[in-house]
Amino acid sequence: MTTPFYPRDPLRHPPALTPGYxxxxxxxxxxxxxxxxxxxxxxxxxxxxPGDIAPGDNDLLTNHARAGESPIGERIILxxxxxxxxxxxxxxTLVEIWQANAxxxxxxxxxxxxxxxxxxxxxxxxxxxxxxxxxxFRTVKPGAYPWRNTPNxxxxxxxxxxxxxxxxxxxxxxxCYFEGDPLxxxxxxxxxxxxxxxxEALTARLDLAATLPFDAIAWRFDIVLRGRRETPxxxxx
Amino acid sequence: xxxxxxxxxQTAGPYVHIGLMPGAAGVAGDAHELGHxxxxxxxxxxxxxxxxxxxxxxxxxxxxxxxxxxxxxxAGIHAGPGATVEPGFRxxxxxxxxxxxxxxxIDTVKPGAVPGPGPxERMQAPHLSLWIVARGINLGLHTRLYFDDEPEANAADPVLxxxxxxxxxxxxxxxxxxxxxxxxxxxxxxxxxxxTVFFEV
Numbered sequence: 001m002t003t004p005f006y007p008r009d010p011l012r013h014p015p016a017l018t019p020g021y022x023x024x025x026x027x028x029x030x031x032x033x034x035x036x037x038x039x040x041x042x043x044x045x046x047x048x049x050p051g052d053i054a055p056g057d058n059d060l061l062t063n064h065a066r067a068g069e070s071p072i073g074e075r076i077i078l079x080x081x082x083x084x085x086x087x088x089x090x091x092x093t094l095v096e097i098w099q100a101n102a103x104x105x106x107x108x109x110x111x112x113x114x115x116x117x118x119x120x121x122x123x124x125x126x127x128x129x130x131x132x133x134x135x136x137f138r139t140v141k142p143g144a145y146p147w148r149n150t151p152n153x154x155x156x157x158x159x160x161x162x163x164x165x166x167x168x169x170x171x172x173x174x175x176c177y178f179e180g181d182p183l184x185x186x187x188x189x190x191x192x193x194x195x196x197x198x199x200e201a202l203t204a205r206l207d208l209a210a211t212l213p214f215d216a217i218a219w220r221f222d223i224v225l226r227g228r229r230e231t232p233x234x235x236x237x
Numbered sequence: 238x239x240x241x242x243x244x245x246x247q248t249a250g251p252y253v254h255i256g257l258m259p260g261a262a263g264v265a266g267d268a269h270e271l272g273h274x275x276x277x278x279x280x281x282x283x284x285x286x287x288x289x290x291x292x293x294x295x296x297x298x299x300x301x302x303x304x305x306x307x308x309x310x311x312a313g314i315h316a317g318p319g320a321t322v323e324p325g326f327r328x329x330x331x332x333x334x335x336x337x338x339x340x341x342x343i344d345t346v347k348p349g350a351v352p353g354p355g356p357x358e359r360m361q362a363p364h365l366s367l368w369i370v371a372r373g374i375n376l377g378l379h380t381r382l383y384f385d386d387e388p389e390a391n392a393a394d395p396v397l398x399x400x401x402x403x404x405x406x407x408x409x410x411x412x413x414x415x416x417x418x419x420x421x422x423x424x425x426x427x428x429x430x431x432x433t434v435f436f437e438v
Contacts (some may be wrong), residue, residue: 006239007437008243008437009242009243012242012243012245013243013245013246013375013376014245014246014247014375014376015375016374016375016376018375021248021373021375023248023372023373024248024373024374024375025294025373026293026294026295026297026373026427026428027293027294027299027371027372027373027374027427027428028294028373028374028375028427028428029378029427029428029432029433029435030294030428030429030432031405031432031434031435033379033435033436033437034399034400034434034435034436034437035436035437036354036396036399036436036437036438037354037395038354038438039351039352039353039354039361039395039396040309040315040351040352041307041308041309041315041351041361041364041366041381042366042379042438044307044315044317044320045307045317045329046307046316046317046327046328046329047316047317047318048271052269052271053269054269057269064264083241084241085239085240085241085242085243086239086240086241087240087241094271096256096257097256098252098253098255098256098257098259106252106255107255107262107263107264108251108252108254108255108262109262109263109336110251110252110301110336111251111252122255122259122264123255123264124255124256124259124264126271160247160249160250160252160253160256162249162256162257168307168366168368168379168438169379169438171305171368171377172243172244172246172377173246173247173248173249173253173370173377174244174245174246174247175247175248175250189247189248189250190247192247192248192375193245193247197242198245201242201244201245202244202245202247223244224241224242224243224244225243225244226243227239227241
């Protein structure tokens with residue numbers, strides 16, 4: 001695990017300063033990032049195992065619900081595979097998610113939206129990918145909600161995801177949107193991405209084949225983490 | 238070449254604590270908080286605490302940030318597959334800035350020197366790798382924390398040496414408290430005159 005990663009493609013990620021997303025203005029570094037040769041500190045990273053999660057952690061329909069009850073909302077399965085840029089599965093990696101409830105309200109002291117909290121919904125879950133890099137969560141589809149950016153800004157329905165991989169340099173937090181949501185085109189955060197193909201990559205697709213009849217609609221969201229070069233320290237002088 | 242493109246980043250947003258630190262966020266019934274124990278009670282080496290704040294370009298504390306730490310143990314070894322570290326040493330953890338004060342505190346052990354980049358090259362000075370996410374940060378920020386009581390190791394460090402401006406290099410050096418050998422001060426400035434150095438790793 002000491003093989004360097006491919007460099008990040010700056011056109012794939014939002015720049016630090018995106019004035020349309022106003023909060024980025026005072027929180028964006030202005031000096032360029034300093035590129036460093038990869039060291040063990042970036043090429044290694046935390047690892048996780050079954051002891052880090054509990055059974056049911058990936059089931060947001062039950063993990064914070066009262067016994068015998070479940071949250072209100074559209075029942076969904078959010079699933080996919082974590083692979084690297086070399087198209088290899090990333091097994092055993094931790095996937096953490098968080099989201100608003102079906103009404104668009106987060107269980108967080110800072111969220112004061114009118115929509116009510118759901119006593120049966122915590123809005124967070126975690127899973128370890130299997131040997132093929134596959135993960136699956138059961139949850140409710142989050143609602144859209146307003147936020148203070150322009151006077152009339154609404155976030156499209158989205159789920160936040162946090163990913164690790166095998167090296168700290170792969171650390172990634174992102175958001176998954178849902179195919180067909182008209183708010184995506186109006187969202188200042190989605191629109192921080194410099195290339196529309198980036199938004200495509202963040203859009204979960206309806207997956208009828210994995211949908212459970214009379215139970216839950218499935219949405220497919222595949223994730224790609226940075227890949228390692230084939231040869232250690234290639235192209236070094 | 239790469240057959241796939243990396244998934245793009247999006248901001249962690251204001252509610253990141255629900256996902257990464259659900260216990261601290263008050264989501265009821267979560268008994269499995271991850272990342273609270275960088276170095277457990279059995280970890281070896283001097284125990285230290287690092288206190289600081291994350292500050293934005295207006296000088297205001299960032300009260301909704303999460304900082305992740307990745308570090309070697311006191312012998313300079315990162316935990317992981319194939320690595321031998323003592324029981325109780327994880328080397329990874331996360332802290333949130335305080336919603337009222339914007340302050341954070343990292344409790345850990347002081348890491349040892351770590352082998353530098355490339356085969357047979359010089360050692361890196363003891364350091365923590367930090368990754369900072371928050372509302373308004375579009376792509377998590379990588380930086381490092383070094384220690385001001387390691388002047389010789391810092392002077393020889395291959396990463397610090399890449400920073401040609403001494404004033405900027407200083408943004409990565411935690412200051413030991415005058416009256417407490419186990420306490421360091423380290424502020425992270427996202428923007429402005431004393432902007433912390435962030436790395437492309």
